Amino acid sequence: MAAISIRNLSVHVGDAVLINDITLDVPAGTWCTVIGPNGAGKTTLVESAAGIRSPSRGSIFVEDVDMSTMNERQRAKKIALVPQHPTVPAGMTVRDYVGLGRTAHHGILRAMTARDRALVEDVIARLDLSHFANRDVASLSGGERQRMVLARALAQSTMTIVLDEPISGLDLRHQIDFLELLRREVDDCGLTVLSTLHDLTLAGQFADRLVLLSDGSLVREGLSRDVIRSPELAASYAMTLRVVDIDGADVVVPVRNLSMDALQEQPQMFGETP
Amino acid sequence: MAASSVVAVVICALGGLAIGPLSIPWTGILASVVSHVGMGHSHLTSLQNLVVWQLRAPRVVLALLAGAMLSVAGGTYQGVFRNPLADPYLLGVAAGAGLGATIAIVNLGNGFTTPTWTPALAFGGALLAVVLTWIIGGRGMRSNSSTLILAGVAIAALFTAFQTYLQQSNTSATITRVYLWLLGSLASASWHQVLIVLPYVVVCCAVCVASGRALDVLSVGDVESRSLGLPVSRVRLIVVLASSLGTAAVVSVVGLIGFVGIIIPHIVRLLVGTSYRRILPISLFFGAAFLVVADGVARTVVSPSELPIGVVTALVGAPVFVLVLNLRRSRVIWPQ
Numbered sequence: 001m002a003a004i005s006i007r008n009l010s011v012h013v014g015d016a017v018l019i020n021d022i023t024l025d026v027p028a029g030t031w032c033t034v035i036g037p038n039g040a041g042k043t044t045l046v047e048s049a050a051g052i053r054s055p056s057r058g059s060i061f062v063e064d065v066d067m068s069t070m071n072e073r074q075r076a077k078k079i080a081l082v083p084q085h086p087t088v089p090a091g092m093t094v095r096d097y098v099g100l101g102r103t104a105h106h107g108i109l110r111a112m113t114a115r116d117r118a119l120v121e122d123v124i125a126r127l128d129l130s131h132f133a134n135r136d137v138a139s140l141s142g143g144e145r146q147r148m149v150l151a152r153a154l155a156q157s158t159m160t161i162v163l164d165e166p167i168s169g170l171d172l173r174h175q176i177d178f179l180e181l182l183r184r185e186v187d188d189c190g191l192t193v194l195s196t197l198h199d200l201t202l203a204g205q206f207a208d209r210l211v212l213l214s215d216g217s218l219v220r221e222g223l224s225r226d227v228i229r230s231p232e233l234a235a236s237y238a239m240t241l242r243v244v245d246i247d248g249a250d251v252v253v254p255v256r257n258l259s260m261d262a263l264q265e266q267p268q269m270f271g272e273t274p
Numbered sequence: 275m276a277a278s279s280v281v282a283v284v285i286c287a288l289g290g291l292a293i294g295p296l297s298i299p300w301t302g303i304l305a306s307v308v309s310h311v312g313m314g315h316s317h318l319t320s321l322q323n324l325v326v327w328q329l330r331a332p333r334v335v336l337a338l339l340a341g342a343m344l345s346v347a348g349g350t351y352q353g354v355f356r357n358p359l360a361d362p363y364l365l366g367v368a369a370g371a372g373l374g375a376t377i378a379i380v381n382l383g384n385g386f387t388t389p390t391w392t393p394a395l396a397f398g399g400a401l402l403a404v405v406l407t408w409i410i411g412g413r414g415m416r417s418n419s420s421t422l423i424l425a426g427v428a429i430a431a432l433f434t435a436f437q438t439y440l441q442q443s444n445t446s447a448t449i450t451r452v453y454l455w456l457l458g459s460l461a462s463a464s465w466h467q468v469l470i471v472l473p474y475v476v477v478c479c480a481v482c483v484a485s486g487r488a489l490d491v492l493s494v495g496d497v498e499s500r501s502l503g504l505p506v507s508r509v510r511l512i513v514v515l516a517s518s519l520g521t522a523a524v525v526s527v528v529g530l531i532g533f534v535g536i537i538i539p540h541i542v543r544l545l546v547g548t549s550y551r552r553i554l555p556i557s558l559f560f561g562a563a564f565l566v567v568a569d570g571v572a573r574t575v576v577s578p579s580e581l582p583i584g585v586v587t588a589l590v591g592a593p594v595f596v597l598v599l600n601l602r603r604s605r606v607i608w609p610q
Contacts, residue, residue, distance in 0.1 A: 052497050076503030083501075089493035091548030100491055104503025108488040156502070 002061075003028040003160045003192035004049055004079075009058035011044050011216075018044040020216040021058070026209075028159070031186045031193040033207035035200060035227075037237050040213040042196040043084065043164050049194055050081040050162040062160060076104035080153035082163040086145075090138035094148050097137050098124055101155025120155050127151045127181065143174035147181070154185065161185075163195040167202070175199070179206045200241075200252040204228040212236055225250060275546055279559030283338065286563040286570075290334035291326055293570045295578055298322050333463040337569045337583075338562040339475045340460075340524045341534055345561025346554055347517035348535025349542070350482040353489030353550045354513050355419045362521040362535040365426035365514065366403030369433035371525045374399025375455050376437045380444050392455065393470075393526040400522035403429050408514075419496070419510070457582030458529035460569050467527045478520025479558055485513045489550035531584050533591030534561055534568075540598045 002025035011019040019041045026032045026049075034042045047053040049060055051067050060067040062078045070078070080101070089097075101123075102116040112120070124133050127147050132140065140148060146166060153161050163182070167175040183206055185191045197203040203210060203224070210227035212220040214236040220227050227233065228250045234241040240255040291303050298318065303326060306316040318326060347362035355364065363369075374395035411425030441452045488509045491499050496506050525531070538561040539553055546552040565583070568590060572581045 050501060052501055072500050072505050073503040076501060081498070081501040083498060087493070087495040087498055089548065092490075092493065096490075096549070100494065100502055103491050108491070108504065108509065109484055111487075152502075 001028050001064075002026060003063060004194060005061040005064075006045075006049065007059045007061070009045070009048060009060065010056050011041075011048060011053065012056040017216050019048065019055075022213075022218045024211060024218065024221060026160075026192060026194050028192050029186065029190045030208040031183070031195070031206065032209045032211060033203045033224075034194070034196045034211045034213060035198075035203050036213035036219075039215075040236070041216040042213055044216075045211075045213065046162045046164050046194055046196055050079055051075045052081065073104045073107075076156060076158075078158055079160045079162060080156040080158045082146075082149050082153050082161065082166050084164040084166075084168065086149045088137045088140075088145060090136065092137050093134050094129055094137055094140070095120065095124065095133040097148060098129070098133075098151045098155050101152040101157075104156065119157060123151045123154045127154070142169050143171075143177065146170060146174070146178055150178070150181070159190070160192040160194070163193065165196050165198065167197070167199070175202065182206070200228065200233070201250070204250045204252065228252060275552070275556055276559070279556055279563070283559050283563045283566075286566040287334050287338060290337065290566045290570055291330050293574055294325065294330060296322070296325050298326060328465075332465045332468050333460050333569065334566055335468050336463040336471065336528060337460055337565040339468065339471050340528045340531060341538075341561040341563070341565025341568075342479060342558045343475045343520045343524045343561075344531060344535040345538035345557040345564075346479050346482045347521045349539035349550065349554050349557045350485065350489065350513050350517045351535075352539055353486075353492060353553075354510055354517075355423060356493065356495070357419070357423065358540070359536070360423075361532075362517060363430075363530070363532075364423060365407040365518060366429040366433060367400045367518055367521050367525065368530050369430035369437065370399035370401070370403025371396040371522065372399070372456055372530060373433045373437040373440075374402075374526075375529070376440050376452050379451050379455060380440055380448050393467075397522050397526035399433070400525060401518070403433055404514075404518040404522070422514075454582060455529045457584035458525075458531035458587075459572075459580070459582055460528055461573075461580055463528075471523050471527055474520050474523035478516040478523075481516035482513060482520075483554045483558065485509065485516075486549070486551035486554045489513070489554075493548070529582075529584065531565070531587055533587045533595070534565060537591045537595050537598065538564060541594065544598060544601060 004026040006022055006024040009019055009022045010017070022045065034045055036042055044053060048055055051060075051070070065078065067075065099112060099116070099120050102112055102120065106112050106116055124130055127150060129148060129151055132144065137145070137148065150166070167178050170178060179202060182193060186193055195207070207224050209222060210224045211218060212227055212230070212232060219236055220230050220232045229243050242253045242255055244251045244253055288300070288303065288307070291307070292298060292300055302318050302322065305314055306318050306323065306326060308314045309316040316323065344362050348360070351360035351362060351364050352358060374397070375392050377399075378391040378395040407422065407426045407429045410429065411422035441449055488504060491502055491504045492506065492509070494502070499506050539557045542553050542557045542560055546556055565587070568586045569583055572583045572586045575581060
């Protein structure tokens with residue numbers, strides 16, 4: 001069953017076409033990552049899937065329910081979002097921030113129930129946030145902050161999470177830690193993940209499926225290994241890419257692609273004059 | 275904190291009843307207050323009784339209501355617009371009320387009798403300004419909060435221009451009366467006014483305080499709030515309506531009292547943190563107590579004459595605001 005079904009989705013802003021007639025299924029319990037060059041429409045696609053951007057045309061179904069028929073509260077119980085640049089309100093504790101994830105469940109007039117609090121504590125413990133649960137959110141490092149934002153999304157108790165560039169700004173260690181954490185949630189809890197990632201190697205290694213976009217259109221979709229090794233990948237980025245197998249893992253290596261004109265302009269790089 | 279705030283309000287209210295040109299002992303006032311709730315007997319003379327219950331008490335109660343409403347509305351506006359400079363007059367309430375009151379005071383059409391019409395036209399002007407702001411700002415539903423604030427600035431400028439023109443076209447005596455109204459006063463407080471304002475303040479304060487949890491969610495911004503399940507447009511409509519309606523009701527009776535709505539929530543934020551679940555109820559008590567004290571100062575410092583209460587709140591408010599801003603440098607009190 002598809003956790004998210006996107007049918008003929010188009011998003012226009014004025015005359016600009018951000019997404020052009022995309023149809024896509026994200027199978028339940030899998031991790032699907034959207035890749036593509038800047039301006040390909042990755043963020044627009046996942047924001048539409050998360051319900052925070054209205055489509056110009058087409059439909060999005062979450063667990064077979066048409067998103068356009070859901071209000072904010074119903075939607076927040078079906079799908080959670082980790083935005084690219086989350087707002088971190090200084091003065092709020094990590095525990096209170098994670099607790100915001102329960103808003104759709106207890107409503108805006110009622111306080112959190114014992115069950116809500118227990119769920120928040122469970123997520124805090126699961127993501128190893130316990131030792132700074134009472135700290136001000138503004139005092140966290142980048143890696144801790146991203147874990148906290150993921151914790152807020154998990155506290156929504158949805159079966160589907162959408163993440164937009166969740167590891168941008170993190171160092172390599174924290175990138176891997178974060179993606180491992182997410183992978184564990186998919187494998188152990190059956191979570192469905194739709195994310196965007198710029199790093200093609202990490203996208204290929206962690207996601208089950210990849211969706212390649214270019215200029216707002218879906219170019220290729222399928223198992224990660226197939227998409228990473230497809231000729232469309234290099235074509236979409238308009239550059240030369242090599243895929244190297246290291247211990248069974250695909251590593252995408254960009255190759256500097258200098259034309260003869262470029263060589264003539266930079267002869268000193270090769271120690272010879274053309 | 276909540277209990278000490280209530281105690282502060284009670285002490286300030288009793289102080290407000292005791293302060294005045296006619297000296298009345300504390301014990302007599304306390305006994306009279308207690309007798310009004312059915313316990314003991316009042317020992318006040320009939321003159322003292324008249325002064326306490328017909329002159330001072332409505333004034334103190336009106337100050338409590340106005341201070342509470344302005345502070346809660348200010349805190350609510352700061353939360354819903356995520357703007358530390360927001361105050362209850364942000365969407366043009368003050369300019370609208372000012373224009374309405376000025377129309378009444380200068381007696382346009384000669385059919386108005388000022389004491390009756392001033393609050394009515396001030397109330398109508400305030401609501402008209404907010405409604406126009408809401409419409410121009412894209413009904414506030416689809417637009418973001420910045421658009422609404424800018425629409426408020428434009429409407430306020432327009433209404434102030436009309437108000438200034440009317441004011442300057444009249445005699446100096448009329449201008450003085452308009453200025454006095456603009457600076458705010460509780461001098462003409464009566465139980466009748468209290469009864470008019472009371473339901474607005476009770477309902478609007480209750481709505482605003484109840485929205486504290488929603489304002490906490492809104493602190494992560496409109497987009498994230500929606501993804502968390504908050505009906506942002508509906509929440510904004512309800513709290514802006516409640517804040518504006520309550521503020522309009524208060525200023526139509528007491529005039530434009532400045533600074534309370536902006537400094538009290540900031541001071542409370544320093545004391546209790548950034549959660550609106552705490553800021554709004556504590557601001558209610560702090561604002562009420564502050565305005566009673568300010569009124570006490572307004573009617574005693576140049577006795578037997580009186581200072582406009584707006585002058586006192588600004589004189590106290592400006593230095594306190596500077597102090598708060600300085601404290602912000604060493605301690606974060608506003609989400610960046």
